[in-house]
Amino acid sequence: MLKKLLPAVRGYEKQTVGASLMIIIEGVLEILIPYLMTKLIREGIEVADPRLGVILTYGGLMILMAIFALLAGALCARLAAVAGTGFAANLRNMLFRKVQDFSFANVDKFSSASIVTRLTTDVTNIQNLFTILIRMTVRNFIIMITAFCFAIAVNARLSIVFAVAIPLLAGIMLFIMIKAHPYFEKMLTKLDLMNARVQENLIAIRVVKAFVKGEDEKVTFDDSAVALRKAQMAAEKIVIWNNPLSQLIFYGAIIAVCFFGGRLIVGGGMGVGDLTGFLAYIGQILSSVMMLSMVFVSFIITRASQKRIVEILDEQIDISDDGADEGLEVTDGSVEFRDVDFSYSKNPDNLTLENVSFSVKAGETIGVIGGTGSAKTTLVQLIPRLYEVLDGQVLVGGHDVREYKLHSLRDKVAMVLQTNLLFSGTIEDNLRWGNEDATEEEMIAACRAACAHDFIMSFPDGYKTDLGQGGVNVSGGQKQRLCIARALLKDPKVVILDDSTSACDTATDAAIRKALRTQLKGTTTFIIAQRIASVMDADRVMVMDDGKLAAFDTPARLMETNEIYREVYNSQMKGGDEV
Numbered sequence: 043m044l045k046k047l048l049p050a051v052r053g054y055e056k057q058t059v060g061a062s063l064m065i066i067i068e069g070v071l072e073i074l075i076p077y078l079m080t081k082l083i084r085e086g087i088e089v090a091d092p093r094l095g096v097i098l099t100y101g102g103l104m105i106l107m108a109i110f111a112l113l114a115g116a117l118c119a120r121l122a123a124v125a126g127t128g129f130a131a132n133l134r135n136m137l138f139r140k141v142q143d144f145s146f147a148n149v150d151k152f153s154s155a156s157i158v159t160r161l162t163t164d165v166t167n168i169q170n171l172f173t174i175l176i177r178m179t180v181r182n183f184i185i186m187i188t189a190f191c192f193a194i195a196v197n198a199r200l201s202i203v204f205a206v207a208i209p210l211l212a213g214i215m216l217f218i219m220i221k222a223h224p225y226f227e228k229m230l231t232k233l234d235l236m237n238a239r240v241q242e243n244l245i246a247i248r249v250v251k252a253f254v255k256g257e258d259e260k261v262t263f264d265d266s267a268v269a270l271r272k273a274q275m276a277a278e279k280i281v282i283w284n285n286p287l288s289q290l291i292f293y294g295a296i297i298a299v300c301f302f303g304g305r306l307i308v309g310g311g312m313g314v315g316d317l318t319g320f321l322a323y324i325g326q327i328l329s330s331v332m333m334l335s336m337v338f339v340s341f342i343i344t345r346a347s348q349k350r351i352v353e354i355l356d357e358q359i360d361i362s363d364d365g366a367d368e369g370l371e372v373t374d375g376s377v378e379f380r381d382v383d384f385s386y387s388k389n390p391d392n393l394t395l396e397n398v399s400f401s402v403k404a405g406e407t408i409g410v411i412g413g414t415g416s417a418k419t420t421l422v423q424l425i426p427r428l429y430e431v432l433d434g435q436v437l438v439g440g441h442d443v444r445e446y447k448l449h450s451l452r453d454k455v456a457m458v459l460q461t462n463l464l465f466s467g468t469i470e471d472n473l474r475w476g477n478e479d480a481t482e483e484e485m486i487a488a489c490r491a492a493c494a495h496d497f498i499m500s501f502p503d504g505y506k507t508d509l510g511q512g513g514v515n516v517s518g519g520q521k522q523r524l525c526i527a528r529a530l531l532k533d534p535k536v537v538i539l540d541d542s543t544s545a546c547d548t549a550t551d552a553a554i555r556k557a558l559r560t561q562l563k564g565t566t567t568f569i570i571a572q573r574i575a576s577v578m579d580a581d582r583v584m585v586m587d588d589g590k591l592a593a594f595d596t597p598a599r600l601m602e603t604n605e606i607y608r609e610v611y612n613s614q615m616k617g618g619d620e621v
């Protein structure tokens with residue numbers, strides 16, 4: 043799994059290797075210090091007449107090594123921090139790029155809240171693991187093995203203590219890990235749930251307030267926080283044994299060494315210097331075993347995060363334009379559906395659109411009506427290839443949509459989504475989303491067509507008005523008009539308005555339609571609407587009924603032939619409140 047994350051090291055290889063190198067140097071120096079200590083005692087103190095010169099030389103060397111070890115350690119920490127943050131930045135970039143390529147279906151699968159958690163919390167977890175890996179793993183392996191060799195060299199018989207202590211220590215830690223692992227997994231799912239709750243709540247904070255659901259939400263949050271605490275406690279209750287047990291073994295080993303070593307010294311089989319060195323080695327060996335076990339713990343704890351990140355990186359992009367014709371452009375706005383079946387779950391037995399066929403000439407204005415959930419949005423989303431058909435073909439400008447590069451297709455098929463969003467920034471910034479190079483005249487023309495120019499000019503800052511996050515400081519109807527203008531700026535061949543004037547009053551709605559008709563002569567326009575008045579002046583109207591195209595004709599003829607159309611017309615027009 044980690045192999046998949048390795049490309050994120052790119053650009054920081056030097057720091058990664060440098061940090062590992064520094065920490066190896068630090069480790070080696072640290073091992074040499076007890077060795078010098080042994081020599082100091084052996085050659086400087088334990089001899090018949092102690093020599094100050096030798097003591098000073100070794101002592102000086104030891105101080106020097108300690109200083110170098112400190113420097114190497116500090117340098118390693120710095121390099122590891124640079125490598126770690128760089129690694130995380132790269133990883134986030136990789137994920138973000140991948141998510142940008144996601145189709146609607148891919149996003150549906152993960153949910154945006156979960157994608158956010160993966161890009162933030164999960165990446166931070168992996169970053170910590172990465173830093174721990176480079177700082178701890180190599181160093182402790184080296185210390186453990188070298189110190190072990192030195193210890194054997196000093197006194198092989200006394201090293202038998204390790205034969206008992208190390209397997210015992212490793213065994214206990216492994217046992218604790220195996221016991222704790224399921225609790226950690228559980229804890230992470232609880233954390234996920236809590237994160238999802240927080241995100242969902244903050245994104246929809248206005249809805250929460252409008253429904254006065256604040257208190258309920260506090261209780262639900264408390265519940266998820268308590269569930270997380272319980273899972274965390276359960277995991278920690280097991281892990282907490284790690285420290286006292288390893289200390290027990292640690293000091294047990296030291297007592298054993300002192301006991302046997304003391305007897306050896308008394309018997310003349312060992313010098314005091316050797317014992318001092320040996321005690322230092324035993325400290326190093328056992329503490330490196332403990333540190334390695336910590337690396338292991340982090341690895342286990344972050345396994346869920348690793349999995350979640352790799353899931354995104356591995357996600358098969360549902361819609362790709364590999365193999366599409368690079369130079370193919372949408373030259374006219376004709377649209378044709380040939381026996382199109384569509385299912386959100388890609389299941390032929392659960393079709394959302396069934397056997398839809400129709401043909402629209404360039405420049406026609408098409409109204410689309412039908413009950414809620416009748417698949418109007420689903421139908422038009424297939425035109426800019428936001429979803430892939432299950433069966434059949436969608437053609438734009440005489441070519442299958444799959445023949446175009448997504449960029450060329452979507453550049454010419456502008457869709458104003460039913461649930462619309464603006465971004466933080468000024469009105470102008472938002473409009474330029476449609477077309478970065480638009481001139482001021484083009485921008486104003488698009489806004490006039492969308493009946494947005496007048497209200498924009500009524501703001502003190504006009505086109506420079508700051509919209510705030512998500513466009514909070516414009517009204518629903520104003521937002522819709524800005525979104526239409528943004529789409530029109532692309533100078534598209536096909537414009538799709540999905541219920542895009544629902545929040546505008548009927549007069550504005552009519553004015554927008556009139557402006558579109560006159561200004562976008564060659565552009566094919568699809569207008570999905572709940573109000574029959576919005577489609578009455580269309581060239582032709584589609585009547586959708588439960589995923590099927592029930593009728594497609596001129597409004598006048600539909601009035602005679604189509605029951606649904608007539609019913610909607612009568613119910614809305616009899617009230618006499620429409621145009």
Ligand SMILES: Nc1ncnc2c1ncn2[C@@H]1O[C@H](COP(=O)(O)OP(=O)(O)OP(=O)(O)O)[C@@H](O)[C@H]1O
Nearest residue numbers: 150386394412413414415416417418419420421460
């Ligand atoms: N992203 C999705 N994933 C799964 N099912 C979906 C998705 N979007 C819509 N559906 C389902 O597909 C069906 C058609 O939905 P669609 O949004 O096309 O209806 P609509 O005609 O646009 O309705 P409305 O007038 O309310 O906008 C509905 O039953 C809906 O539950």
Ligand SMILES: [Mg+2]
Nearest residue numbers: 418419420460
């Ligand atoms: Mg819809």
